Amino acid sequence: MRTEITVPTQMPKGHTKSRAKPQITVRMASPRGFCAGVERAIKTVEETLSIYGAPVYVRHEIVHNAHVVARLSAMGAVFVESIDEAPDDRPIVFSAHGAPQSAHAAAEARNLVKIDATCPLVLKVHTQAKRHVAAGRQVLLIGHANHPEVVGTMGQADDGEILLVQTIEEANTIAVKDERALAYATQTTLSVDDTAGIIAALKKRFPDIAGPAKEDICYATSNRQKAVKTAAPGADLFIVIGSPTSSNSVRLVETAKAAGARDAILVEDADQFDWNILEGVSTIGMSAGASAPEHLVEAFLTALANRRTLDIKTIETAKENVVFNTPLRLAS
Known part of the structure; x- marks a missing residue:
């Protein structure tokens, strides 16, 4: 699929036309972004907050993305690394990454309301x-x-x-x-x-x-790596939206380099990107880790469109329709 995106700029008085923005080709890898396990984990925290009210304690970051964690924190989620940091009278949610049996045993020994969002x-x-x-x-x-x-x-x-x-x-x-x-x-x-x-x-x-x-x-990791392998060859730069603590996001950067991108980088969001890197770049690839919200990709494209005329090509290698239900305690 090929799409042209341009963002009009306000011309100062006295100017009859704006300077043309150079064109850049953007290869969008698909699938990208949230997987079913991440969506389930985030929804689990949201449902727990809805049922029990704030604060709700979460063992470890629910998923490895700073934007997701910040949004849930603003809603009343409190992220801790140890069960000992959670009070007796509040629920504890286990993150999508899973936890050792000792953590579950510690929660059960204190009769905490324990909700498991493990993928x-x-x-x-x-x-x-x-x-x-x-x-x-x-x-x-x-x-x-x-x-x-x-x-x-x-x-x-x-x-x-x-x-x-x-x-x-x-x-x-x-x-x-x-x-x-x-x-x-x-x-x-x-x-x-x-x-x-x-x-x-x-x-x-x-x-x-x-x-x-x-x-x-998991299917999402495999699918995202396959899409990156297809989109990366010959790209001057491959950009992966995601947090540095996200293993699958880091792997996408490595995959892009191995597949033939001249360079590949991990970027948390448009605000963290050094736009000077695009000097001399005519083709970029883009993907997002399984814990990165799609709105971060859209915001990056908007910021890019303020600087370049975009020729967007979607490289789709698989369709995903996997859905996981939230834990039974909340679904019942």
């Missing part, structure tokens, strides 16, 4: 990991150290039952209890290509290792 696809990884451990298998979790999703998944079993693998080198050297009793799982927001290499190394070293029937990397 269902993350919960699937938790369930698989627990089943493997119960069956006597040690789980090798492919992911990034200290990411809240990884912390939550590793916290589904006793220490040593789930081991973290971050690189191919670690896959080739990690010490395990029994090479014949292993399984692997992955963080849901990883690079598809990087993860495939680590899985291949694990399978080569441990031929009997068990894996998920369907990959753990």
Whole structure:
């Protein structure tokens, strides 16, 4: 699809015409932005505020986007890193990234109203990991150290039952209890290509290792990376709207560079962008991480249209219609 967007400018008195703005081609990757898990998590906080009133406490940022967190904070959400920071008489919402069993146990021990907004696809990884451990298998979790999703998944079993693998080198050297009793799982927001290499190394070293029937990397992460791979080749610059704490957003930047964009950057919003970077740029690609609201993309395009004449081309590689219901406590 091809669309021309121009924003008229006010001409000063005495001028008969404004200086023409140079044209720039914008390749819009689609799908982009919010996924079903993020939409569910945000809606969960909104519904909790509606039912229980403010304040509502949320363990960790509900999703990794500063704009989303700021809006919910203004509505009465209070974001904390520990259950200990939540009072006894207010609900506690668990973020989309999931939490270790110890956090759930701490909330239950205090009889807190506990509402779990963990993405269902993350919960699937938790369930698989627990089943493997119960069956006597040690789980090798492919992911990034200290990411809240990884912390939550590793916290589904006793220490040593789930081991973290971050690189191919670690896959080739990690010490395990029994090479014949292993399984692997992955963080849901990883690079598809990087993860495939680590899985291949694990399978080569441990031929009997068990894996998920369907990959753990979520549909939204895969779809957004595929769209970026299609839109990025030959672009002078690829711009990903998202927060630096968002794993899937950072992976999109890496994907764009690997796919052939001359350069790629992560930008929180139009206000944070250095417009001087566009000097000499004629073609850009754009996407947004799964936790980035679409209005940030629209605001960036509006700001860009004030400076350039836009030739927008949408690069769509998949259609998404996935919807997750909010937790049963709220749905009932």
